[in-house]
Amino acid sequence: MDEQAKKIYEGICTALDNRKWYYDRDNDRLLVRFTVNGDDIPMKFIMFVEPQQQVVRAVSFLPFKVPEEKRREMAVGVCAINFRLIEGNYDFDMSDGSLCYRITVSYRASEIGDGLFQRMISMGCAAVDKYNDRFLALSKGYLTLENFLKLP
Numbered sequence: 001m002d003e004q005a006k007k008i009y010e011g012i013c014t015a016l017d018n019r020k021w022y023y024d025r026d027n028d029r030l031l032v033r034f035t036v037n038g039d040d041i042p043m044k045f046i047m048f049v050e051p052q053q054q055v056v057r058a059v060s061f062l063p064f065k066v067p068e069e070k071r072r073e074m075a076v077g078v079c080a081i082n083f084r085l086i087e088g089n090y091d092f093d094m095s096d097g098s099l100c101y102r103i104t105v106s107y108r109a110s111e112i113g114d115g116l117f118q119r120m121i122s123m124g125c126a127a128v129d130k131y132n133d134r135f136l137a138l139s140k141g142y143l144t145l146e147n148f149l150k151l152p
Contacts, residue, residue, distance in 0.1 A: 005030055005051035008107055012047050012056065015117035038129035041136065045124060054108040056117075058088075058124045059100055062132055066097035066139040073145040074099070077138050080149055081131055087123045090131070099135060101128045 009030040016023045016034060023034035031048035047058045066074045071094050078092040078099070088103030103124050105116060134151060137143035 001030075002051040004054075004107070005049045008056055008112065009049045011113060012049070012117050015114050015121065018114065018118075019121070036125050036129075038125065038132075040129075040133045043125060043128045043132065045121075047120070053106075055104050055106050056112075056120070057102060057104045058120050059102045060124060060128045061098065061100040062128075062135060064099075064136055064139060066092075066099060066135075068097065070139050070141065071097055073148075074135070074139060076145060077135065077148050085127060087119075088127055090127075090135075097139075101131075103127075 009027075012032055013023070013025060016032065021034055021036075023032045025032055029048065030051070031046060033044070033046050036043045036045065041063065043060050044063070045058055045060045047056070049056050071092075074097075075092055075094060078090045082089045088101060090099060090101050092099050101124060103120050105112070105120060134143065134148060138145065138148045
């Protein structure tokens with residue numbers, strides 16, 4: 001296995017240790033799983049290294065599927081939120097209604113460390129915590145697309 005990828009993976013684990021967060025390690029896949037309690041819905045994250053692409057990713061799948069009849073509205077809502085985000089983005093799969101937040105950073109020809117991992121975690125948690133309940137309300141029909149788009 002690539003030594004740089006292993007070093008990046010250990011850096012992710014150290015970043016989580018520095019936060020004193022519990023996480024599950026998968027050393028063979030260079031992957032960690034952790035859950036963060038936000039303001040409403042618990043947020044599950046997977047953070048991993050992809051040696052072939054030389055990137056580190058943090059992904060949080062939202063814990064619901066968007067019903068087929070709400071998927072067009074959700075697609076518009078996801079586009080509107082992605083336009084607002086500074087880092088990372090939401091991915092929406094129209095075929096099955098799954099929705100996730102993803103942030104990716106390349107480490108090709110770079111020295112990255114704790115500050116970057118902390119930023120990825122913080123930005124991911126902030127973005128998911130801010131929008132997960134809104135996306136859920138839109139998918140359940142508790143919030144119209146018009147009202148969703150008006151929210152700050």
